Amino acid sequence: MNSKLSHYDPAGKVSMVDVGSKAETERTATARAYVVLNKAVLEALPANKKGDPLEVARIAGIMAAKKTSELIPLCHPLPLTRIDINLTLDDNGVEIVATASTVARTGVEMEAMTAASVAALTVYDMTKALDKSIEIREIHLVEKTGGKSGHFRREEGK
Amino acid sequence: MNSKLSHYDPAGKVSMVDVGSKAETERTATARAYVVLNKAVLEALPANKKGDPLEVARIAGIMAAKKTSELIPLCHPLPLTRIDINLTLDDNGVEIVATASTVARTGVEMEAMTAASVAALTVYDMTKALDKSIEIREIHLVEKTGGKSGHFRREEGK
Amino acid sequence: MNSKLSHYDPAGKVSMVDVGSKAETERTATARAYVVLNKAVLEALPANKKGDPLEVARIAGIMAAKKTSELIPLCHPLPLTRIDINLTLDDNGVEIVATASTVARTGVEMEAMTAASVAALTVYDMTKALDKSIEIREIHLVEKTGGKSGHFRREEGK
Amino acid sequence: MNSKLSHYDPAGKVSMVDVGSKAETERTATARAYVVLNKAVLEALPANKKGDPLEVARIAGIMAAKKTSELIPLCHPLPLTRIDINLTLDDNGVEIVATASTVARTGVEMEAMTAASVAALTVYDMTKALDKSIEIREIHLVEKTGGKSGHFRREEGK
């Protein structure tokens, strides 16, 4: 484990740190978000024949992943090679799992986190007329591969 | 309470619905997010003299609020008149409260939600080297004023 | 009819001309595009159960309308109050009709044209693996209301 | 010829498909658009001494090519190595030919199509005060090189 905050130079100053000497390798990251929905929303979702709100959220998440380095100040711009988003309805809401990949000098953790977050915000936006108490919960990294720090997988139940 | 999903026309088709005949009134919304941080991060944060990560997150949240209609597909573009973000450290992490205001034909709920979410993602990004199990939790609307639907305030403890 | 090019000042120099003294009125514009598709594509479209390409195109068109003033150099930024896009399959392809509205000092003709064009480009992108000879045809203004120049409606068959 | 729509995973779900294992090769694409203009516009164009509308359209097309992955939802972001746009006046309007190149894992067909379309929309915008019946016609791919699918050239007269 690293002993310091990210994106700081030795003098403690914020910077987009130099990754120029790192190797270009394949890197992937998967993030998860969960949107708690009430019964009214859960019943309305499958009833809407055209323009499934979950499809709108999927598109929004994919497009947001491509904007990550515009949104997160110290993120390096990366040529994403893949973005894949799954939305699954269950009894309490919708689970969002977003995976991003690249072949680059730094990882795509923030791209996966951003995709999951914006997909969740879009589910919220599409359903908010039916429920003002909707909550987005538990956005976290699930898995990460590639790069010097190697493979990471979140422990279940954490 | 409305009986249908947002952003759908009578035929069930997604659209950016017509707000042209609504009155231009002052509207505000406040959203909250919470980032759970471990001890290593909580100790590192005040130790960094220059470039406080919470300040970076505040700037990122303000700038993201202005990008809301680019990120959330069916959001109307709005001339924001105010964005204010508070980040407060406590024993378990950082609480983010974002308030947005406008004088417009539709509300700023998504602007406040987006500001809180991107500020949370930035806190995550600035601290992730110290803790891979960071989690963003409980992004929700706190309060909303203005417009036809009137004043809304989330019940405490919900 | 005007006797000169748009977006030029009296000296013949390109500028974003001053609309500050014009009245804020409700304005709408409708534009149309047509994408010619071959049989293979026309048969594949309804067979795809999830993620209808025409829905993806609709979202892309709506989001592009909001980017019009970023894409078209001399366009004024406008607070769009509505964007609505219809895509209709027929025997030769898909017809796209996009309507934009605003309450502003200048019109939304370019917003409707941009929405129709980017929806058409997205249909092309989603189907190009099945047909390299796809063609986008006949992007034009259908109707325009509001503003000093008044109501315009394109003659049929033109 | 491919047997399915683009940008779908095996389950029929929209995604930005993985190109991480494809080779980085030089790829180019050329697209064409045509803007039909009336006599009043064709006479006004060369008469404007400063700020040629066709130059404005060229700049707009080049800048739009760089925005392709922001506009077209499933497009991969690509490091463009070249964008070149030719606009040629003839007796009926202006022909636009746009060429894009990259060294990347996927092609630049949509970048060339987007550049040609936005250049055409800009010609329309600069001349619309003189002619409301302007039409953008026949946006299509002309040629494509590089990548697994190899060389493609549209047949003349098609």
Place this chain on the structure above:
Amino acid sequence: MNSKLSHYDPAGKVSMVDVGSKAETERTATARAYVVLNKAVLEALPANKKGDPLEVARIAGIMAAKKTSELIPLCHPLPLTRIDINLTLDDNGVEIVATASTVARTGVEMEAMTAASVAALTVYDMTKALDKSIEIREIHLVEKTGGKSGHFRREEGK
């Protein structure tokens, strides 16, 4: 004269301050930049028949003005009603004068400053192959009208 920094709330925290209660009035601002060029560049500029670099800079400045609130973190988004940029060659380089207008609750000083700066950067970019010692000099506000602070005009020779 104000006694404190801009964009701070009473607690000394950065925010996009509330302008919701200010009146919507017509506001303009004019900014100036100067790019010092060497002889080689000054001779090359008029010799280039097509695609005058100063025209490219004018377009870039106009488009950048519309991006001001994306670039300057605490700037309010504004519906610009006019952007006008003049570039004048003299014996030592090119003078850039940019004017922006709006009808809004806050001023357009940063829009004029951004337009002049990006036009200057573009002149630099178009000519840098001929002179690596080009310098952008003296970007400042020339004049400002509208709003509570009233009319300001920079003293000559300052």
Place this chain on the structure above:
Amino acid sequence: MNSKLSHYDPAGKVSMVDVGSKAETERTATARAYVVLNKAVLEALPANKKGDPLEVARIAGIMAAKKTSELIPLCHPLPLTRIDINLTLDDNGVEIVATASTVARTGVEMEAMTAASVAALTVYDMTKALDKSIEIREIHLVEKTGGKSGHFRREEGK
């Protein structure tokens, strides 16, 4: 030294020139800007406990570097590997030094220039309430490495 303007093809037409056959090498560039501030501003800057304006300017400069190819029409999009900005207060104002790096087929001169310029504009924006005569001065390239043209360093005192 080159004998012609940048970004022109042999026919004198503006284009984003082909860099596809150039080698991907490490490239860096450093640019400098200076913002002249009056005494009132120089005294107010250290007195503000939270949200140092120079930190806001640093973030703005870093984020602007990532937008360079959106702002400067003929710039190639580049995967930046580093952006570092130093702001130093002295008796007359603040000096800004911005360094950008990439591993790419073309250089990052405009990225460094844009970062320095937007950081300077942000210093201006944060302090303009205290001084309307602030001036941004002397934006220029300091150093450049990598690529065919090799190492360049501006002579002192120039």
